[in-house]
Amino acid sequence: MTILVTGGLGYIGSHTVVELLKNNFEVVIVDDLSNSEKFILENIEEVSGKKPIFYPFDLRRKELIHQLFDAHHIEGCINFAAYKAVGESQEKPLDYYENNLFILINILQEFKNRNISNFIFSSSCTVYGQADEMPIHETTPLKMPESVYGKTKQMGEEIILDFAKAYHKKISLLRYFNPIGAHPSGKLGELPLGIPNNLVPFVTQTAAGIRKELSIFGNDYPTLDGTAVRDYIYVVDLAKAHVAALQKLIASTEDTVLDIYNLGTGNGSSVLEVVQAFEKANQVAVPYKICDRRVGDITIAYANATKAEKELGWKADTTLEIALKTTWQWQKYLESRN
Ligand code: UFG
Numbered sequence: 001m002t003i004l005v006t007g008g009l010g011y012i013g014s015h016t017v018v019e020l021l022k023n024n025f026e027v028v029i030v031d032d033l034s035n036s037e038k039f040i041l042e043n044i045e046e047v048s049g050k051k052p053i054f055y056p057f058d059l060r061r062k063e064l065i066h067q068l069f070d071a072h073h074i075e076g077c078i079n080f081a082a083y084k085a086v087g088e089s090q091e092k093p094l095d096y097y098e099n100n101l102f103i104l105i106n107i108l109q110e111f112k113n114r115n116i117s118n119f120i121f122s123s124s125c126t127v128y129g130q131a132d133e134m135p136i137h138e139t140t141p142l143k144m145p146e147s148v149y150g151k152t153k154q155m156g157e158e159i160i161l162d163f164a165k166a167y168h169k170k171i172s173l174l175r176y177f178n179p180i181g182a183h184p185s186g187k188l189g190e191l192p193l194g195i196p197n198n199l200v201p202f203v204t205q206t207a208a209g210i211r212k213e214l215s216i217f218g219n220d221y222p223t224l225d226g227t228a229v230r231d232y233i234y235v236v237d238l239a240k241a242h243v244a245a246l247q248k249l250i251a252s253t254e255d256t257v258l259d260i261y262n263l264g265t266g267n268g269s270s271v272l273e274v275v276q277a278f279e280k281a282n283q284v285a286v287p288y289k290i291c292d293r294r295v296g297d298i299t300i301a302y303a304n305a306t307k308a309e310k311e312l313g314w315k316a317d318t319t320l321e322i323a324l325k326t327t328w329q330w331q332k333y334l335e336s337r338n
């Protein structure tokens with residue numbers, strides 16, 4: 001079965017491609033390399049021993065998508081292609097709406113016109129905002145996200161739900177908590193553009209001496225140690241959830257499937273706990289200072305991920321320390337390439 005993976009050279013995309021290949025799916029990747037590099041494709045081949053088909057183009061180009069669907073018998077799609085920097089999304093809202101929503105609609109149009117089902121969307125826990133209950137269930141009410149990026153995820157979900165209901169399609173919305181870590185081979189991982197916004201890439205670059213010190217954004221939150229709490233999920237566990245969600249869609253005999261899953265570990269870790277776990281796992285110091293809170297940050301978010309466990313037979317069980325070890329291994333690999 002051939003699966004289109006948009007953004008398949010990105011951080012979560014590349015790990016998911018490896019898992020799809022392992023499970024004997026044929027993979028067609030489209031990625032415009034706006035947040036990745038060509039060597040990731042070579043490394044996917046090295047790690048998986050298989051060669052995915054790759055097209056480097058911008059998925060806003062409808063005519064190219066049309067040609068792609070003419071050329072390949074695509075039977076499903078995992079849509080990772082999207083801009084994802086929260087801060088940047090506030091400065092360039094139109095770019096975010098155009099890129100993230102037009103790409104999505106362009107692909108859904110092909111699905112509609114060609115009678116294809118099985119569509120998986122990269123969503124985010126950002127759709128819950130600061131939830132009123134913890135842990136967060138799939139039924140926890142959504143709130144208006146703080147960022148334009150978050151709004152593109154919430155709008156994307158609504159577009160897909162309407163699409164599935166009107167045209168009788170099988171879809172799965174996967175709400176990721178905070179993905180971290182790298183492939184155990186040390187050959188795939190996150191490539192942060194410029195100064196990292198996210199915690200773990202910044203911690204890693206600080207340990208490597210690329211950044212002087214980590215700024216911890218706030219230690220006056222109502223949490224155990226005053227720093228904000230998130231649910232950090234290992235990227236390979238996350239990648240495996242995509243395969244499980246896809247297999248469930250394919251196996252379903254219903255013509256319409258509307259699946260929504262929280263993908264997290266079910267455990268919250270504070271910023272300080274992440275720093276300490278990184279230091280312990282890698283025997284390296286992470287200098288930090290405490291700063292003001294970052295605008296738009298929530299206090300706490302962690303998943304109840306039992307629905308995914310029950311329905312997909314999937315569970316994120318890699319520990320924070322093991323995930324952070326792989327991050328460090330990936331950093332060493334990147335340094336060895338320079
Ligand atoms: N943090 C720091 N210092 C840093 C970076 C982050 O203290 O240099 C803190 C943040 O304040 C936050 C925690 O580390 O408390 C995690 O921050 P990240 O930026 O790694 O992750 P977020 O939870 O803010 O962002 C994640 C996803 C986004 C999504 C968002 C929704 O990465 O895609 O959740 O809340 F939009």
